[in-house]
Amino acid sequence: MAKKKQELELTTPNIDENLLFSRVSAIIENRKARAGSYANQEVTLMFWEIGHFIIHNVLDGKRADYGKQIVTTLSSQLMKKYGKQFDIHNIRRMVRFAEKFNNLTIVTELAPQLSWSHFIEILPLKSDDARLYYINEVAKRHLGTKELRRQIARKAYERQEIANSQLKEDSIVPFNVFKDPYLLDTLGLKENFLEADLEKAILKELEAFILEFGHGFAFVERQKRMTMDGDDYTADLVFYHRVLKRLVVIELKIGKFMPEYIGQMQFYLKWLNRYERKPDENEPIGLILCTKASRNQIELMELDKFGIAVAEYWTELPPKELLEEKIKSIMIEAKERLERRRNYPDSVSQRQIDYFYDVKDDIED
Numbered sequence: 090m091a092k093k094k095q096e097l098e099l100t101t102p103n104i105d106e107n108l109l110f111s112r113v114s115a116i117i118e119n120r121k122a123r124a125g126s127y128a129n130q131e132v133t134l135m136f137w138e139i140g141h142f143i144i145h146n147v148l149d150g151k152r153a154d155y156g157k158q159i160v161t162t163l164s165s166q167l168m169k170k171y172g173k174q175f176d177i178h179n180i181r182r183m184v185r186f187a188e189k190f191n192n193l194t195i196v197t198e199l200a201p202q203l204s205w206s207h208f209i210e211i212l213p214l215k216s217d218d219a220r221l222y223y224i225n226e227v228a229k230r231h232l233g234t235k236e237l238r239r240q241i242a243r244k245a246y247e248r249q250e251i252a253n254s255q256l257k258e259d260s261i262v263p264f265n266v267f268k269d270p271y272l273l274d275t276l277g278l279k280e281n282f283l284e285a286d287l288e289k290a291i292l293k294e295l296e297a298f299i300l301e302f303g304h305g306f307a308f309v310e311r312q313k314r315m316t317m318d319g320d321d322y323t324a325d326l327v328f329y330h331r332v333l334k335r336l337v338v339i340e341l342k343i344g345k346f347m348p349e350y351i352g353q354m355q356f357y358l359k360w361l362n363r364y365e366r367k368p369d370e371n372e373p374i375g376l377i378l379c380t381k382a383s384r385n386q387i388e389l390m391e392l393d394k395f396g397i398a399v400a401e402y403w404t405e406l407p408p409k410e411l412l413e414e415k416i417k418s419i420m421i422e423a424k425e426r427l428e429r430r431r432n433y434p435d436s437v438s439q440r441q442i443d444y445f446y447d448v449k450d451d452i453e454d
């Protein structure tokens with residue numbers, strides 16, 4: 090009997106109890122997360138259905154005061170039975186939700202990616218295009234509600250539109266890649282910093298820098314050396330854009346934009362295009378970042394035809410009211426430049442100007 094017991098012990102496999110617990114816990118957490126995600130989807134769809142029902146069965150064709158009274162009464166009844174999430178403020182959000190997103194198919198597609206909390210942040214935006222921009226940002230970058238709120242507060246959509254306004258129909262620089270200005274306040278730069286300090290700060294806070302730049306950027310190299318005829322040249326930062334499949338050179342400058350920066354960037358782009366571009370990649374593009382830039386001057390030089398964009402960067406974030414005022418002023422200037430371009434004879438930019446005006450005519454207050 091003792092011999093059989095010994096044989097049984099020898100054939101029993103050793104089990105790592107910690108590993109077993111870890112694996113089973115992972116299964117539980119995964120399923121709980123999926124259940125929570127499914128529940129969030131259903132809550133979003135439920136709120137849309139409530140808003141849609143109220144619009145078409147209470148508010149449609151009814152006198153305004155009478156309709157509001159009914160909705161208020163409904164809210165009180167729902168709160169007694171289901172809790173504070175059905176207060177009058179949230180009921181009004183549901184109605185606005187169904188008004189702004191009036192296609193159930195689209196809402197059903199968005200619900201797995203955006204929670205009700207996301208929609209709460211997006212609904213107050215005045216422009217349909219701004220709402221679409223932030224929806225795409227959440228979906229592509231898996232932004233939480235806190236980061237979405239931060240992006241809206243920092244006017245990410247408007248800054249992308251300002252950068253887009255530099256580009257023309259035949260631009261090598263793609264639309265919706267860059268912003269202007271960039272807000273680099275998270276780098277912690279002190280007064281009178283040097284270009285080397287800026288580069289070091291970016292590398293130290295690379296995650297925050299890429300988050301500001303947007304979806305698709307991956308860091309490749311700093312101080313990229315390019316040699317030709319025995320001479321060495323160095324580009325400050327090189328990134329790769331995974332979606333666009335192209336290298337992106339970023340040059341950091343302190344002070345205002347100078348026309349002589351163009352030749353330097355053109356050399357970098359041509360060198361990379363000849364010696365490092367892969368067969369399946371698109372040609373490189375470049376961004377010159379300056380503390381100050383004349384956008385009229387940049388428009389005149391038509392740098393986008395050469396694959397070059399220019400943008401300002403701010404290392405200190407103005408107070409909310411001042412930031413909104415400054416961004417709004419820059420947006421107005423961008424539209425004035427586009428209006429002047431509209432009057433150019435035989436302009437190849439006409440279709441882009443029409444596009445900008447047709448679908449992006451609201452400036453967020």
